[in-house]
Every structure is written in C-alpha cells, then in structure tokens.
Amino acid sequence: MEKTYSISDLVNAKRFAYKRKGELSRCVLCGCYSCISVFLANQINEWIKIDEKDEWKDEGICPFCGSPYILGESSNHPIGKELLLEMKKYYGV
Ligand SMILES: [Zn+2]
Numbered sequence: 221m222e223k224t225y226s227i228s229d230l231v232n233a234k235r236f237a238y239k240r241k242g243e244l245s246r247c248v249l250c251g252c253y254s255c256i257s258v259f260l261a262n263q264i265n266e267w268i269k270i271d272e273k274d275e276w277k278d279e280g281i282c283p284f285c286g287s288p289y290i291l292g293e294s295s296n297h298p299i300g301k302e303l304l305l306e307m308k309k310y311y312g313v
Pocket of ligand 1: 252253254255256257282283284285286287
C-alpha cells in the first residue's frame with residue numbers, strides 16, 4: 221500500500237520533532253530523517269539544548285548519524301521509512 225504525505229503532514233510531523241526530553245522518552249519508536257533509521261527512544265543517549273523562542277528544550281541526537289532530526293512516534297504519524305524519506309526530501313537534510 222502506497223502512502224502519500226501532504227506538505228501539512230510533514231510540517232506537523234516536524235513540529236513534533238522538537239520534543240522535550242521527557243516527552244520523547246515516552247515514545248517507543250523514533251525515526252531519524254537524516255539517515256532514515258528507525259530506533260527505540262531509549263537508544264538515544266545524547267541530547268542537546270536548543271533555544272526555541274526563549275525556551276530551552278532538549279532535543280535527541282540520532283544514535284547512528286549524530287543529527288538532531290528525530291521524529292517521535294507520538295506525533296500521530298506512524299514512524300516509517302516512507303515518512304522519513306519524505307521529510308528528508310522536503311527539509312533537505
Ligand atoms: Zn540519523
């Protein structure tokens with residue numbers, strides 16, 4: 221079954237990519253849309269702080285490629301390689 225994603229799907233997924241550490245930790249599956257890896261949230265062992273609108277947030281670092289381009293499963297978008305590939309294409313990371 222072929223799935224297609226609209227631009228708003230991708231933008232919404234991206235919004236959910238910026239998770240506080242606690243929120244992302246609750247997710248079971250995560251995906252990196254830089255190297256298209258799917259992994260468990262507890263495999264993330266590095267976090268960076270990002271300053272978003274004067275609010276510091278912890279952002280997970282991909283355990284495979286070191287990129288901060290991680291989506292969490294709780295985003296209402298099932299984590300799959302198709303979504304990750306669409307995200308990569310759209311955001312050009
Ligand atoms: Zn990665």
